[in-house]
Amino acid sequence: MKDNKIDKSDPPENGRTRRSFLKGLSIAAAAGSAGLVTGGCTGEVASEEMGLKWEEYFKKNYRLMSQKEKDETVERLVKLAKIRVGVDIQMSNQAPINNVLYGYAFNISRCKGYMDCVEACVQENNLDRKSKTQYIRLFEMEPGKLDPSTGDGKYHHEVPVEDKFYMGVQCFHCENAPCIKACPTKATWREPDGIVVVDYDWCIGCRYCLAACPYWGRRFNWGEPQVPAEEINLKQHYLGNRMRMKGVMEKCTFCVQRTRQGKLPACANACPTGSRIFGNLLDPDSEIRFVLKTKKVFRFKEELGTDPKFWYFMD
Amino acid sequence: MTTNSRKGIISFVTDCAGWAMAGGTGFKIYLLALFGIIGMGAYAYYLQFQQGLIITGMSNIVSWGLYISNFTFFVGVAAAAVMLILPAYVFKDKDLHEVVIIGECVAVGALVMCLTFITVDMGGPLKVWHMIPGIGLFNWPSSILTWDVLVLNGYLALNALVPLYILYCNYNKKEPVGWRYKPFVFLSILWAISIHMTTAFLYQGLPARPFWNNPLLGPRFLASAFAAGPAIIMIVLIIIKQNTSYPVSVNIFQKLKRIIVISAIINLIMLFSEVFKEFYNFTHHSLSAQYLFFGLDGHNSLVPWIWTAIGLNILGTVLFAVDPSKCNPRYLMVAAISLFTGIWIEKGFGLIIPGFVPSPMGEVVDYTPSGPEIMITLGVLALGVLVMTLLIKPAIVILLEYKKSKAT
Numbered sequence: 001m002k003d004n005k006i007d008k009s010d011p012p013e014n015g016r017t018r019r020s021f022l023k024g025l026s027i028a029a030a031a032g033s034a035g036l037v038t039g040g041c042t043g044e045v046a047s048e049e050m051g052l053k054w055e056e057y058f059k060k061n062y063r064l065m066s067q068k069e070k071d072e073t074v075e076r077l078v079k080l081a082k083i084r085v086g087v088d089i090q091m092s093n094q095a096p097i098n099n100v101l102y103g104y105a106f107n108i109s110r111c112k113g114y115m116d117c118v119e120a121c122v123q124e125n126n127l128d129r130k131s132k133t134q135y136i137r138l139f140e141m142e143p144g145k146l147d148p149s150t151g152d153g154k155y156h157h158e159v160p161v162e163d164k165f166y167m168g169v170q171c172f173h174c175e176n177a178p179c180i181k182a183c184p185t186k187a188t189w190r191e192p193d194g195i196v197v198v199d200y201d202w203c204i205g206c207r208y209c210l211a212a213c214p215y216w217g218r219r220f221n222w223g224e225p226q227v228p229a230e231e232i233n234l235k236q237h238y239l240g241n242r243m244r245m246k247g248v249m250e251k252c253t254f255c256v257q258r259t260r261q262g263k264l265p266a267c268a269n270a271c272p273t274g275s276r277i278f279g280n281l282l283d284p285d286s287e288i289r290f291v292l293k294t295k296k297v298f299r300f301k302e303e304l305g306t307d308p309k310f311w312y313f314m315d
Numbered sequence: 316m317t318t319n320s321r322k323g324i325i326s327f328v329t330d331c332a333g334w335a336m337a338g339g340t341g342f343k344i345y346l347l348a349l350f351g352i353i354g355m356g357a358y359a360y361y362l363q364f365q366q367g368l369i370i371t372g373m374s375n376i377v378s379w380g381l382y383i384s385n386f387t388f389f390v391g392v393a394a395a396a397v398m399l400i401l402p403a404y405v406f407k408d409k410d411l412h413e414v415v416i417i418g419e420c421v422a423v424g425a426l427v428m429c430l431t432f433i434t435v436d437m438g439g440p441l442k443v444w445h446m447i448p449g450i451g452l453f454n455w456p457s458s459i460l461t462w463d464v465l466v467l468n469g470y471l472a473l474n475a476l477v478p479l480y481i482l483y484c485n486y487n488k489k490e491p492v493g494w495r496y497k498p499f500v501f502l503s504i505l506w507a508i509s510i511h512m513t514t515a516f517l518y519q520g521l522p523a524r525p526f527w528n529n530p531l532l533g534p535r536f537l538a539s540a541f542a543a544g545p546a547i548i549m550i551v552l553i554i555i556k557q558n559t560s561y562p563v564s565v566n567i568f569q570k571l572k573r574i575i576v577i578s579a580i581i582n583l584i585m586l587f588s589e590v591f592k593e594f595y596n597f598t599h600h601s602l603s604a605q606y607l608f609f610g611l612d613g614h615n616s617l618v619p620w621i622w623t624a625i626g627l628n629i630l631g632t633v634l635f636a637v638d639p640s641k642c643n644p645r646y647l648m649v650a651a652i653s654l655f656t657g658i659w660i661e662k663g664f665g666l667i668i669p670g671f672v673p674s675p676m677g678e679v680v681d682y683t684p685s686g687p688e689i690m691i692t693l694g695v696l697a698l699g700v701l702v703m704t705l706l707i708k709p710a711i712v713i714l715l716e717y718k719k720s721k722a723t
Contacts, residue, residue, distance in 0.1 A: 205438015
């Protein structure tokens, strides 16, 4: 329900998706797969699915693809989603915007631990409902401590609680990310706008990045992730919230499918207390720059030299 | 070079296959048992392939388990062949030269285990081509994992090809030509050290995991490997001595014993040094060690294991160091098994699991391998033992016949 509400507030499709759709159609026709257009009986659908899977299996790493190849794989994935789950997804491969570097700031004096951010993230990013995957963790903290690992990450009671405060953690999108260095296949990298992403189709599932992350920012798909068809967020990005598969790594992408269209990430959008500040670090007039300039800010495990793009501050 | 009595590669392969499978009822039962375990493991792997790694005991907190633990340990066993190669070729030790091929067969078996463990641990084994340079994207030199792929496969090639060449010459009743293989022997000596150091660097290079981020890790890997590896080679040699006519002189056992004792003592000194650092002034970074040795927040599943391991370690070291039996095979067998098992536990999951506990977010969970995970692990171990067996058997026949022909 909630994701519908979020979806309705979104502006209509951008042109790129439609363009890729047309392009994909012509490719399909050229390929001459007879069942593609008419596609009546199940055998033809099955063979179409096999053909699409076959092409998907041999595709390149996303970063090596030309724009044409990116559009083609998006088109195949849209068709596969239709065949498998019966939903019409809209997938984008929108590139980073020039002169944008995303940053995040978290106000530890304001957050009351309501967890609306966690819920919004699960809905927006099509997170596996079966294993209850969550990108965001909120820790209930004792006064006098500033290290989330000393807090309670499993609290389950009415909030706010007297004399407690709350710290949220997620992927911190480090400039010097140990996970990127660790990956043996370059399946994870930092985009020019600062978002650390995973090419799910290129990841071989060795989990070395998970071991390398000092912030526990990564999640592995131990089984086949499950989201009920009616709850799937149809607005997807190739590097973002598209459906993952078993055996691959995933993580927070600062909601790349939203933020590259100028919207806030779902967590910042959902926060009822205004504790989550997100914006362009290269824009001197942005709210994030105001926070960094005027507030006392700090970062988690600064001594590791990872240079996260995620700050904590207090009023 | 152009002798007409020379037998070709095809007859070499078929003869070797025949010798590998030949044996009495006991040997047939042994082979059958190995195939049975491998079959069970293959079935369990089929389940894992279908359903994903969810059928293992691993989680987002303890994200490497039994597979990677065993991988780490058997890299050491593979590297330990160098403890025979080095004295045999560099110091021209005649005794160890007799058994150097057997040591290399053990290394090949161990490497087969290592590479299989890595493969079964992968979430997308069909995508392994993404790592092949040229058609995939190989993140070299940045990712230590790519270094490990290179050194392990290189070491496998070295340890398979050099003995193959020597055996093929001996099969044709010829002395192998030194310049053709000696350079690779010296290369494999350096390479052996590199495989275990690189594997240690996989862990050692992660500031995210203070338990591993420790400059002693690599050297300690080597010391423990040079104790555990020769111990398993000794076990194999005792079995060969008792079941075949291949002569294994008491000198060989004495020399192996010396190697093992020195390495095991160095290993224990380093272990003591690590324990001292963790507990003399207890810090936030010592929590993993506390979890391993004493338990943390009521979670103590590793505690009995690590103390058993340390007990076996000390017992094995003392048994080897004292040895009142003067190299009685049964005595050595007990000593070798206890030392080997001790290091297996300690360098296996005693090293890997605590690296993940507590998690970077301070969470403490226990890890228990699942039934299918244990079956797959046993299957991989059986596969390695099978490879070892099928390599050592024809090697012994060829070496024996060559000796006979030289004597006449």
